[in-house]
Amino acid sequence: MPTAKKPRPSIQDVARLAGVSLGTVSNVLNNPDRVRAETVLRVTKAIEQLGFVRNDAARQLKAGRSKTLGMVVLDIANPFFSVLARGAEDAAAQEGYSIILGNSSDDLRRESRYVSLFDEQRVGGIIISPVDAATETVATLRARGTNVVVVDRHIDAAIGCSISVDDFAGGRLAAEHLLSLGRKKLLFVGGPLDFQQVADRLAGATQAVKTFEGTATIEHFKTTALSVLAGREVGDKIAALPKSEWPDAIFAANDLLAVGLLQAFMFKSQVQVPGDIAVIGYDDIAFAEAAIVPLSSIRQPAALLGSTAVELLVEEIESASSHKHRQITYQPELVVRASTSN
Amino acid sequence: MPTAKKPRPSIQDVARLAGVSLGTVSNVLNNPDRVRAETVLRVTKAIEQLGFVRNDAARQLKAGRSKTLGMVVLDIANPFFSVLARGAEDAAAQEGYSIILGNSSDDLRRESRYVSLFDEQRVGGIIISPVDAATETVATLRARGTNVVVVDRHIDAAIGCSISVDDFAGGRLAAEHLLSLGRKKLLFVGGPLDFQQVADRLAGATQAVKTFEGTATIEHFKTTALSVLAGREVGDKIAALPKSEWPDAIFAANDLLAVGLLQAFMFKSQVQVPGDIAVIGYDDIAFAEAAIVPLSSIRQPAALLGSTAVELLVEEIESASSHKHRQITYQPELVVRASTSN
DNA sequence: TTCTTGTATTGAAACGCTTCAATTTATCGA
DNA sequence: TCGATAAATTGAAGCGTTTCAATACAAGAA
Numbered sequence: 095m096p097t098a099k100k101p102r103p104s105i106q107d108v109a110r111l112a113g114v115s116l117g118t119v120s121n122v123l124n125n126p127d128r129v130r131a132e133t134v135l136r137v138t139k140a141i142e143q144l145g146f147v148r149n150d151a152a153r154q155l156k157a158g159r160s161k162t163l164g165m166v167v168l169d170i171a172n173p174f175f176s177v178l179a180r181g182a183e184d185a186a187a188q189e190g191y192s193i194i195l196g197n198s199s200d201d202l203r204r205e206s207r208y209v210s211l212f213d214e215q216r217v218g219g220i221i222i223s224p225v226d227a228a229t230e231t232v233a234t235l236r237a238r239g240t241n242v243v244v245v246d247r248h249i250d251a252a253i254g255c256s257i258s259v260d261d262f263a264g265g266r267l268a269a270e271h272l273l274s275l276g277r278k279k280l281l282f283v284g285g286p287l288d289f290q291q292v293a294d295r296l297a298g299a300t301q302a303v304k305t306f307e308g309t310a311t312i313e314h315f316k317t318t319a320l321s322v323l324a325g326r327e328v329g330d331k332i333a334a335l336p337k338s339e340w341p342d343a344i345f346a347a348n349d350l351l352a353v354g355l356l357q358a359f360m361f362k363s364q365v366q367v368p369g370d371i372a373v374i375g376y377d378d379i380a381f382a383e384a385a386i387v388p389l390s391s392i393r394q395p396a397a398l399l400g401s402t403a404v405e406l407l408v409e410e411i412e413s414a415s416s417h418k419h420r421q422i423t424y425q426p427e428l429v430v431r432a433s434t435s436n
Numbered sequence: 437m438p439t440a441k442k443p444r445p446s447i448q449d450v451a452r453l454a455g456v457s458l459g460t461v462s463n464v465l466n467n468p469d470r471v472r473a474e475t476v477l478r479v480t481k482a483i484e485q486l487g488f489v490r491n492d493a494a495r496q497l498k499a500g501r502s503k504t505l506g507m508v509v510l511d512i513a514n515p516f517f518s519v520l521a522r523g524a525e526d527a528a529a530q531e532g533y534s535i536i537l538g539n540s541s542d543d544l545r546r547e548s549r550y551v552s553l554f555d556e557q558r559v560g561g562i563i564i565s566p567v568d569a570a571t572e573t574v575a576t577l578r579a580r581g582t583n584v585v586v587v588d589r590h591i592d593a594a595i596g597c598s599i600s601v602d603d604f605a606g607g608r609l610a611a612e613h614l615l616s617l618g619r620k621k622l623l624f625v626g627g628p629l630d631f632q633q634v635a636d637r638l639a640g641a642t643q644a645v646k647t648f649e650g651t652a653t654i655e656h657f658k659t660t661a662l663s664v665l666a667g668r669e670v671g672d673k674i675a676a677l678p679k680s681e682w683p684d685a686i687f688a689a690n691d692l693l694a695v696g697l698l699q700a701f702m703f704k705s706q707v708q709v710p711g712d713i714a715v716i717g718y719d720d721i722a723f724a725e726a727a728i729v730p731l732s733s734i735r736q737p738a739a740l741l742g743s744t745a746v747e748l749l750v751e752e753i754e755s756a757s758s759h760k761h762r763q764i765t766y767q768p769e770l771v772v773r774a775s776t777s778n
Numbered sequence: 779t780t781c782t783t784g785t786a787t788t789g790a791a792a793c794g795c796t797t798c799a800a801t802t803t804a805t806c807g808a
Numbered sequence: 809t810c811g812a813t814a815a816a817t818t819g820a821a822g823c824g825t826t827t828c829a830a831t832a833c834a835a836g837a838a
Contacts, residue, residue: 100581448825808811
């Protein structure tokens with residue numbers, strides 16, 4: 095159990111030292127224009143002398159509002175999400191808000207925990223990059239009066255705001271690009287399919303293959319994670335197959351998987367990329383370009399996703415009566431590099 | 437200005453609906469063993485029915501403690517820090533705490549802002565990966581009664597706890613490795629030197645060169661940031677020099693710089709790595725191995741830094757009277773890959 | 779039935795701050 | 809100097825919850 099600490103100076107201590115009322119100290123903190131300069135000085139000196147830091151719990155309890163936004167991301171170690179968080183934070187600072195981050199690590203329990211923590215803290219609003227379908231979470235939060243925006247996943251605009259990228263189009267783009275190289279035997283690497291993003295990317299790629307005027311196939315190699323390690327494992331398995339069974343192109347559900355595949359192929363086996371197998375990832379994280387084989391990728395505008403989420407959330411907070419929920423979808427972009435060149 | 441929202445149900449509403457006192461609802465939330473099962477059920481139903489979420493500001497104001505820890509990192513988009521944050525978070529969860537993250541983006545003002553925000557929120561404690569010398573910040577926080585641990589930088593144990601890696605040793609290791617390859621014309625790329633980590637890495641490398649039994653030199657190319665972009669810019673400048681002026685080895689202050697250098701050399705010029713110039717980075721981020729030339733690096737145990745910081749902080753919080761400040765320093769490790777092979 | 783003891787519940791007080799109507803002070807014009 | 813007005817300050821009330829001493833209730837023993 096935490097041991098007792100000496101009590102911190104309160105606004106009352108400041109008032110006493112400065113010889114003014116509680117209300118005047120509060121005015122110095124919140125409405126200094128209403129206070130004579132001489133009084134401001136006196137109070138400010140008392141604050142410094144005492145090392146007073148106001149208690150936000152008390153402020154918030156009385157004032158009933160917060161300039162802090164909570165954000166829950168799936169995996170802070172994935173550059174896609176850290177760039178997204180950076181974008182959000184810069185936009186929040188512009189609007190006079192601060193973002194505090196929680197990391198769910200793809201774990202529904204942790205996500206739930208952060209969502210509850212932020213709700214108890216009565217943050218101004220919550221931005222969620224959800225582990226799974228967020229419909230129920232969002233509906234519950236909104237019913238409770240909590241502002242919420244979903245990012246990197248679309249939900250019905252009747253329920254709440256969301257910002258995402260058209261992953262179906264992204265998957266199609268990736269597959270079309272591979273087909274345009276003359277590749278016929280495509281493999282999609284990614285999972286779990288509970289992740290709507292993954293399912294959409296696969297669906298888009300599958301459609302491209304189906305509508306391709308020529309013969310081509312696409313298989314699916316499921317993974318339990320979207321990590322470098324998972325990619326490496328898949329790469330090892332593929333490399334261990336007879337060459338005649340290799341795919342001639344791999345569409346990885348994200349860049350981390352693709353990087354892992356590259357590692358397995360280039361370091362531990364004789365698979366040539368793109369000679370034997372072309373590889374394309376998804377996200378276009380900062381390190382895709384500097385990969386051992388510069389990685390082609392489908393670019394998602396991560397920073398823009400983050401900043402747009404903040405803009406929508408702030409609008410919802412500050413203009414609740416006129417705010418209309420929106421589902422914003424950005425288009426992904428093909429970025430071609432060595433891993434899929436001919 | 438935020439518009440008024442319908443008031444959220446309070447503990448009083450729950451009490452009224454369940455036909456019990458405020459104190460009983462509080463007991464159901466906090467000490468359910470003190471309440472008859474039948475009463476617990478009644479109250480729990482009322483809570484669900486009303487969608488009650490207690491107000492943490494009120495709880496904290498009265499109870500005076502928090503199970504939340506604040507953490508301020510330098511750059512969430514740098515995998516070193518995101519792995520460090522992940523390590524911290526896992527350790528915190530083990531101890532029954534939650535970590536909320538703030539990102540200073542190498543900006544003193546932002547750091548200060550998050551520190552103040554967390555202090556106002558009366559978090560249990562603050563972990564800081566500081567922008568610059570944290571001595572004053574830590575002393576101020578501790579004088580105010582705020583628990584604090586510094587990570588990735590050492591401060592005097594008389595002031596507070598810190599966890600870091602011996603960057604001087606790391607710098608020496610890197611330079612010794614380069615010298616052992618027969619490289620004679622070393623270049624250190626990194627800055628600003630306000631960053632003690634950078635200064636220590638340079639100092640260690642400089643010492644290795646000085647004590648080398650043979651002729652070798654080390655120059656310093658200052659950068660204003662530790663980013664891929666900054667590394668690219670330096671790489672371009674070096675590549676534009678006459679070949680006779682190229683260094684034969686580069687020690688980059690971190691892996692992001694090294695990745696940028698690799699990009700400039702391999703994509704845009706004729707510099708061969710390691711043939712013309714060997715390149716070693718620092719941090720051993722997850723992508724170092726998958727870089728276009730697998731990058732040698734000095735490994736810092738990022739996750740361990742994070743988890744140790746939490747352990748020290750929790751100890752300081754929960755055992756304040758017996759807690760002794762410590763300065764824990766981990767030893768870095770050389771990881772050799774293709775970028776410095778012979 | 780009464781008394782004792784253990785269990786369950788109650789409700790007043792207070793955490794630290796903001797807010798705003800009431801009061802005080804200062805300034806200006808007649 | 810007096811009256812009116814504007815500026816500055818005051819201080820009571822209350823935000824939502826926890827805490828714990830007081831009270832009520834239940835069960836068992838004499």
